[in-house]
Amino acid sequence: MEAGKRTIRDIFNRGRNLEIPFFQRAYVWDADQWQRFLEDMIMVSTTKRPYFLGSxxxxxxxxxxxxxxxxxxxxxxxxxTTLNIFLKVLCLKNNADYDFTETFKKQRDKSIILLHNHNDKESFDKVVNLETSIVFNDVSENDNILLCYNFFNENIIVDDSETTLDFFNILDNILFVGIDLSYEEDEQQIFDTINSLGVRLTTAELLKNYFFKRDEIESYDKYWKQIFEKNEEVKTYWDREITTGRLKRTFIDLFFYSYLQIKIQDPNLKVKTDDKIDFSRVEHLFESFKRFIKDYKLDKTEMLEEIKSYAILFKNNFNFDIIDNELTSESGIERINAIIFGLETSTLIPYTLYVLKNVSDKNQQNELFSFLESYIMRRMVVKATTKNYNQLFTDRLISNNILSRSEFVQYLEKRNDMVNYLPNDTELKHGFENSILINKQTAGIIYLIESKIRNRHKQATSLLGISKYSLEHLMPKKWENKWSSVSTKEAKDYRNYKLKTLGNLAIITQSLNASIRDSNWPTKKKGSGNNEGLRHYSGGIETLAPYLELSDWNEIEIEKRAEFLLNKAKEIWM
Known part of the structure; x- marks a missing residue:
C-alpha cells in the first residue's frame, strides 16, 4: 500500500484506466453538491491555493x-465523476476541448480514462465525448450524470470576471489523499481502518466485482441482477439485516457464507481440513472465496450457475417474516424458519439449504426437518451446549451427506459422544422440571409446543407470530409481598428456584402492567382497574388457559404444568 498526496495528473495517468467496479452503485450527487463543487472550483481558480478534494x-x-x-x-x-463532467463543460465553453482530452483521455488512443460500470456508462461516455456544448432534453430524474452536465452547462459562466474559472489553475491546485493498493491487498481492511470514510463494503459487493468484468453485462444480468437486484422487492429481501451472535449480517452475506460451507464439503474437490477451517471464518468471507476459487482451480461460470440455483432456493424458502405470522403445525421449512429467526439459530442455515437442494421428496424433506426441530428443541430444554453447532451444521452433516431422518439418527448414534447427543425422555423430563433458560429460549419452547397442540378450528383467535408474544412468570419473582408465605428458608429457596422453570412461565400477547405482574393470583388473572390481567392477554393459549381456572397457583401446580408441557413435548419432538 502506498499513501500520500496526489494531483489530478497523478490520478489520471494517461497510460492506464480507472475502472468503476460492479459493486459501486450509480452516480448520486445532486444539485446541492454540484453547487458547492462549483463554488469551490471558483475559489480554487481565483486564489490558486492548494485544495484537497477528498480521498x-x-x-x-x-x-x-x-x-x-x-x-x-x-x-x-x-x-x-463530478470533476470529469465539470471540466468537460468548462473546456467546451472555452472552445478548448483539447485540454480535456490531454488530461482525461489516454495518450495512445484518446479513449476516456475513467471507465464507468453498467449503471452510468452510457450517459458518462455521451458527456465526455461531446465535441460541442449542447443541452440534454427530457432527462430521466434518475440520470444524475446528464443532470449534472446540464447543471454545470447552465451555471458555468466563462465571461464573468467575478466568477473566474481557469482550467489550469484548477488542474494545478486540486489535490487528493491517495491510497494505492496492490492486487493482493484487502480493500475491506483499508475501509475498516479509515473510519472517516464511513463506508463498509459487503461480501456481496466485493464478490460482484470479483465475478464480473465491465464488459460482461450479459453474464452479470443472468447470474446476479436477475437473482439479487431484479427489483426493489428482491433487493429488500437480500439487504435485510439480522443479528447472528454478536454480528449483524445481511441475507445475501448469510447466503454466500452458507453456499461456501456447502461447496467446500464437495468430496470431488478434496478441500484440506486446514482450508475448511479457514474458509469457515465469517470475517474473511470474500478472501476465502477468492482463495478457494484460485487454489482449487474452480470455473467461475460453473460456480455462478450453482450459486444461482442455490440462491433461488434460499429466497423461496428462508423467510424472516415468519416470526410475525401464524406458524403452521405441520413439520417443514416454516417451523425451521421460526427456529432460525425467532430463536436466532442461524447456524442451521447451511445444512437446511443443503437439504433443500438435495432432497426433492417433500415427505422425506419434512421428516428430516421434523427431526431437526426435535433435535434443537430437546437440546434447548436440557441446556445442552451449542458451541459445536457451527461445525455440525456447516461441516459434519453436509460432508457425511446426511439427507434423511434415519441417516441423522444413525449418525448421532454412531458418534456416541456427549457433545452432539440427542437428549432422551428422562433428560427431557429433568429439563422441564429444572432448567432455567433465557427468556427467548423459554418463549420459543412454549410457542412451538403451542403451535402444535392448538386447536385452530375451535379457537376464536388465531395464533400470532413468535415475535408477538411476551414471556410472563405466573408466580412473580417478587412474590413475597402479595403471595402466601412459606415457613422455612428451604421452602423459600425452592419456590424461588421453581418459579424460574418452564412450568411457571407462559406466553401472553402483551406484557402485564407492573402493578398487575406482582399482584396476588386472583388479581393477576383478572386484572384491576384499567390494567388487564392474564385472562385478557391469554388469547385462548392452550398452554396457559386451563391453568387460569385454578383458584391457587403454587409449586405443586408449577410441577403439574411442567409435566403437561413435557408430555406434549415428547409427543411433538419424538
Whole structure:
C-alpha cells in the first residue's frame, strides 16, 4: 500500500484506466453538491491555493503484459465523476476541448480514462465525448450524470470576471489523499481502518466485482441482477439485516457464507481440513472465496450457475417474516424458519439449504426437518451446549451427506459422544422440571409446543407470530409481598428456584402492567382497574388457559404444568 498526496495528473495517468467496479452503485450527487463543487472550483481558480478534494483509493488489477494497466476505484467515484463532467463543460465553453482530452483521455488512443460500470456508462461516455456544448432534453430524474452536465452547462459562466474559472489553475491546485493498493491487498481492511470514510463494503459487493468484468453485462444480468437486484422487492429481501451472535449480517452475506460451507464439503474437490477451517471464518468471507476459487482451480461460470440455483432456493424458502405470522403445525421449512429467526439459530442455515437442494421428496424433506426441530428443541430444554453447532451444521452433516431422518439418527448414534447427543425422555423430563433458560429460549419452547397442540378450528383467535408474544412468570419473582408465605428458608429457596422453570412461565400477547405482574393470583388473572390481567392477554393459549381456572397457583401446580408441557413435548419432538 502506498499513501500520500496526489494531483489530478497523478490520478489520471494517461497510460492506464480507472475502472468503476460492479459493486459501486450509480452516480448520486445532486444539485446541492454540484453547487458547492462549483463554488469551490471558483475559489480554487481565483486564489490558486492548494485544495484537497477528498480521498481516492485505487487498487491495481491483474492484467496481461500487452494491455494497459487497470486500477479499480474503490473510493472516490462521486468526486472523480463530478470533476470529469465539470471540466468537460468548462473546456467546451472555452472552445478548448483539447485540454480535456490531454488530461482525461489516454495518450495512445484518446479513449476516456475513467471507465464507468453498467449503471452510468452510457450517459458518462455521451458527456465526455461531446465535441460541442449542447443541452440534454427530457432527462430521466434518475440520470444524475446528464443532470449534472446540464447543471454545470447552465451555471458555468466563462465571461464573468467575478466568477473566474481557469482550467489550469484548477488542474494545478486540486489535490487528493491517495491510497494505492496492490492486487493482493484487502480493500475491506483499508475501509475498516479509515473510519472517516464511513463506508463498509459487503461480501456481496466485493464478490460482484470479483465475478464480473465491465464488459460482461450479459453474464452479470443472468447470474446476479436477475437473482439479487431484479427489483426493489428482491433487493429488500437480500439487504435485510439480522443479528447472528454478536454480528449483524445481511441475507445475501448469510447466503454466500452458507453456499461456501456447502461447496467446500464437495468430496470431488478434496478441500484440506486446514482450508475448511479457514474458509469457515465469517470475517474473511470474500478472501476465502477468492482463495478457494484460485487454489482449487474452480470455473467461475460453473460456480455462478450453482450459486444461482442455490440462491433461488434460499429466497423461496428462508423467510424472516415468519416470526410475525401464524406458524403452521405441520413439520417443514416454516417451523425451521421460526427456529432460525425467532430463536436466532442461524447456524442451521447451511445444512437446511443443503437439504433443500438435495432432497426433492417433500415427505422425506419434512421428516428430516421434523427431526431437526426435535433435535434443537430437546437440546434447548436440557441446556445442552451449542458451541459445536457451527461445525455440525456447516461441516459434519453436509460432508457425511446426511439427507434423511434415519441417516441423522444413525449418525448421532454412531458418534456416541456427549457433545452432539440427542437428549432422551428422562433428560427431557429433568429439563422441564429444572432448567432455567433465557427468556427467548423459554418463549420459543412454549410457542412451538403451542403451535402444535392448538386447536385452530375451535379457537376464536388465531395464533400470532413468535415475535408477538411476551414471556410472563405466573408466580412473580417478587412474590413475597402479595403471595402466601412459606415457613422455612428451604421452602423459600425452592419456590424461588421453581418459579424460574418452564412450568411457571407462559406466553401472553402483551406484557402485564407492573402493578398487575406482582399482584396476588386472583388479581393477576383478572386484572384491576384499567390494567388487564392474564385472562385478557391469554388469547385462548392452550398452554396457559386451563391453568387460569385454578383458584391457587403454587409449586405443586408449577410441577403439574411442567409435566403437561413435557408430555406434549415428547409427543411433538419424538
Amino acid at each position: 481516492v483509493i485505487l487498487k491495481q488489477q491483474e492484467t496481461s503484459s500487452n494491455k494497459d494497466s487497470i486500477l479499480t476505484v474503490i473510493d472516490g467515484q462521486q468526486r472523480l
